[in-house]
Amino acid sequence: MCTYDxxxxxxxxxxxxxxxxxxxxxxxxSGLGGLxxxxxxxDIFPYQDIPNFPVSTVTKFHxxxxxxxxxxxxEHTSTNRMSTSVSEIPVMCMQGRFHAYEGYxxxxxxxxxRVMKLMGxxxxxxxxxxxxxxxxxxxxxxxxxxDHINLQGFAGNPPLQGxxxxxxxxxxxxxxxxxxxxxxxxxxxxxxxxKLDNIIHEGTYIMLGGPSFETVAELKMLHIFGVDxxxxxxxQEVIVARHCNMKVCAFSLITNKCIxxxxxxxxxxxxxxxxxxxxxxxxxxxxxxxxxxxxNEN
Ligand SMILES: O=P(O)(O)O[C@H]1O[C@H](CO)[C@@H](O)[C@H]1O
Ligand SMILES: Nc1nc2[nH]cnc2c(=O)[nH]1
Numbered sequence: 001m002c003t004y005d006x007x008x009x010x011x012x013x014x015x016x017x018x019x020x021x022x023x024x025x026x027x028x029x030s031g032l033g034g035l036x037x038x039x040x041x042x043d044i045f046p047y048q049d050i051p052n053f054p055v056s057t058v059t060k061f062h063x064x065x066x067x068x069x070x071x072x073x074x075e076h077t078s079t080n081r082m083s084t085s086v087s088e089i090p091v092m093c094m095q096g097r098f099h100a101y102e103g104y105x106x107x108x109x110x111x112x113x114r115v116m117k118l119m120g121x122x123x124x125x126x127x128x129x130x131x132x133x134x135x136x137x138x139x140x141x142x143x144x145x146x147d148h149i150n151l152q153g154f155a156g157n158p159p160l161q162g163x164x165x166x167x168x169x170x171x172x173x174x175x176x177x178x179x180x181x182x183x184x185x186x187x188x189x190x191x192x193x194x195k196l197d198n199i200i201h202e203g204t205y206i207m208l209g210g211p212s213f214e215t216v217a218e219l220k221m222l223h224i225f226g227v228d229x230x231x232x233x234x235x236q237e238v239i240v241a242r243h244c245n246m247k248v249c250a251f252s253l254i255t256n257k258c259i260x261x262x263x264x265x266x267x268x269x270x271x272x273x274x275x276x277x278x279x280x281x282x283x284x285x286x287x288x289x290x291x292x293x294x295x296n297e298n
Contacts, residue, residue: 001162002111006052011118013051018043018068020090024292025113025121025246027094027237029128030061031277032253035285036093039069047096053115054108056096061274063095066112073293089296092116097128099232101211106152106159109233110240114168117244123183123295124241125288129273130231130252131213133223133260134203139276141199142284143252144187145179148235149206149225159236160243169243178242183249183295190290196283203228205252207235213268219260230258249291253277253284 015021020043028035036042045066047055056064070088098109113124132141152158164171184202191200206222208214210232214222222230229252241248255273259266277284 001107002052004165004167007111007114008118010050010053010115014045014066014068014115015119017045020068020070020092021120022068022090022092023120023122024089024091024125024295025116025123026091026125026288026292027097027127029097029233029253031129031274032127032281032284033063033095034281035288036065036067036095038285038289039067039071039091039093040088042067042069054098054104054111056098057102058099065095066092067095068092071289071292073289087293089293091292092119092121097233097237100209101232106157106236107161110159110236113237113240113246114244117168117246121246123247124237125292125295126234126237126248126250127284127288128231128233128250128252129255129277130205130229131256131258131268132228132254133219133230133258134201134228137201137228137254137257139254139256139272140280141201141254142191142196142287143201143203143205143229143254144184145205145250145252146184146202147179147204148238149204149227150235150239151206151208152235159239169245173243175239175242178238178248180247180249182298183247186294186298187249187251187291190294191287194283194287194290196287201228205229205231205234205250207231207233214258216260216262219258223260229254249295251284251287253280
């Protein structure tokens with residue numbers, strides 16, 4: 001486990017080298033790191049330069065940099081959302097995350113969330129690529145997570161394993177409303193304003209260890225569990241964020257339909273995942289940008 005002091009060292013390293021004091025953190029999923037490139041007045045920290053920080057090994061999809069800067073957009077200055085002004089808010093973006101299949105324990109995958117917390121971040125926006133198991137979902141759709149299934153926790157491998165440090169949060173944190181109700185509502189409103197209603201869903205996410213994609217039998221089982229989207233990340237970040245009382249909003253980009261029939265030659269492959277991420281990244285980035293600005297108001 002990383003001690004409080006080690007996490008604080010990382011946070012202090014970043015705070016000493018940036019003038020920004022972000023209250024919003026963003027974790028960019030596979031192929032979705034472009035949002036960080038839209039920030040201005042950036043301070044950029046390759047993960048390998050941050051003391052005790054993990055490093056990205058899937059660098060083709062995850063640049064492996066912490067980008068701290070200003071995000072600009074229209075801010076609604078009245079409660080009826082009629083009057084707007086241009087605003088700039090400080091955010092910190094992880095341009096790339098860590099996965100269990102890279103060999104990292106779950107607490108280490110989620111350790112950057114605690115670094116964000118000690119830097120003053122209060123709200124976390126998460127994006128990631130996932131397979132659509134719900135038969136109504138198509139490649140290119142977006143799912144707001146309503147709830148997750150912590151399968152690793154079922155198996156005795158939770159991200160909060162080990163001695164609890166109360167300075168982060170309680171030994172037994174609740175996971176009700178893990179995906180903040182108000183933020184979900186706001187996300188749906190913003191998606192409607194962007195005329196994305198036909199591709200937006202709300203559903204249940206499950207994280208599997210990967211890196212192999214699922215078998216048909218596994219997907220049939222997950223369908224019975226009520227899972228709508230399947231991925232290889234996010235759940236540990238959310239649990240660690242909720243443990244330290246951050247508010248969370250998370251979006252899947254559905255990069256492929258999960259294959260639940262044997263009689264087909266279709267196969268999931270990572271090139272399709274990245275291809276769809278590239279096709280949809282402009283919408284996804286705009287959605288996250290607008291939600292971050294709206295989150296700053298609320
Ligand atoms: O969850 P993110 O980081 O977006 O990555 C997703 O994309 C990769 C390939 O499918 C897997 O790592 C999967 O979890
Ligand atoms: N586990 C898993 N992760 C994904 N990431 C993108 N697509 C998928 C998928 O079908 N399964």
